[in-house]
Amino acid sequence: MKCLVVVAHPLPDSLCANLATHVIADLQQSGHEVMVDDLYRESFEPALTWGERQSYYLPAYKPGGDVNAAMDRLLSADMLVLVFPTWWFGFPAILKGWFDRVWSPGIAFDHTETREAIAPRLTGLKHAIAVTTLGSPQWVDLLVMRRPVYRQIKYAILRSCAPQCRFKMLSLYRSEHVTPERVTDFKREISQALAQYPAATTAPAPAAAAER
């Protein structure tokens, strides 16, 4: 499968960067084709621009030139893996900006004439996995906040742009108190989730199978 891994942490020695490295290695080992959008390393500009907002509802949406490549990668992906820290129970601004600017009209969805709903365009996207670290304990996320990031990805974004996409979220809670054992367990959980996806969507790739 063609996998797009989107990473959104400013520090290369962070837990998130470590998890992203694990994800990428795992996917490559299974024979997937991996594309990486490391938003901080690319100095991704998160703010939807004047021109983008101005043309948002026009027949010809005019995205900034700096997001063209990111749009192509999103369009070609069969699988999306997001790796990010949860800050204030939301995406880091740079990742929110990736959704605001890359999941745009004509790419991720089309406006419909009635504007009652939007029409999905990412019909090739089959799987999405969100890997996140957060300082909060699990009960606050589940019981008080009711999993806002999970709901946002599943019900707001994927439901509108890729309704066929299966979504799984893996959260490492209390990540500021994390022990090496918990990181190892969490990586195992990630590997298990990723292992459910065969490298080829129709038939298994013989080369990749032989390597293993």
Next chain:
Amino acid sequence: MPLTLWRTTVNVLVVLAHPLRDSLCHRLAEHVSDELRWAGHDVVIEDLYARDFDPALSSIERRRYNAPDYRAEGDMRRPIERLLAAEAIVLVFPTWWFGLPAILKGWIDRAWVPDIAFDHHQDVSVLKPLLGNLRHLVAITTLASPWWLDWFLLGRPVAKMFKYALLPSCAVDCRFRMLSLYRSDRIGETRIRGFTARISQVLSGLH
């Protein structure tokens, strides 16, 4: 309408996060600042797009986040001063994908930081609120979604973030109000006027 003479002056920070000057959000923000000034409050406008605000928490900021001496980047000095001086904050923004626009999320990520908005050095799991001045937070938002989708399917993620995550950690005595204009992409003048009247009513309670 309130009488200016009988009210105390409140330092209000209005944070605006829409790229288009002719947007509904700009119109609402203008209404907000007119109302507040008429009522005699001190109003500072933080127009994030006009300031070309950089939303991404930097590597230096992240590196120092858990260090004893958090240090913001130079471009954050004025936004942080303004946050510290605010007794009331009014946010005016469009809701995109049931979340804040990136530029506004970045304002929170970068201004509501350790030693400014909260203290976490004793125990990172319990934040000690530091924004003792802040008494009101009013979030005014426009969104294309119908209300029931926000309430029942999404569970009001934006309101929850302010009410249960940000304010309990940074400003415990702060009163939170959320005013959402649903289906904002297909409404007429009557509903906009109804919404601005609601805004005026809420703002008249600032003291």
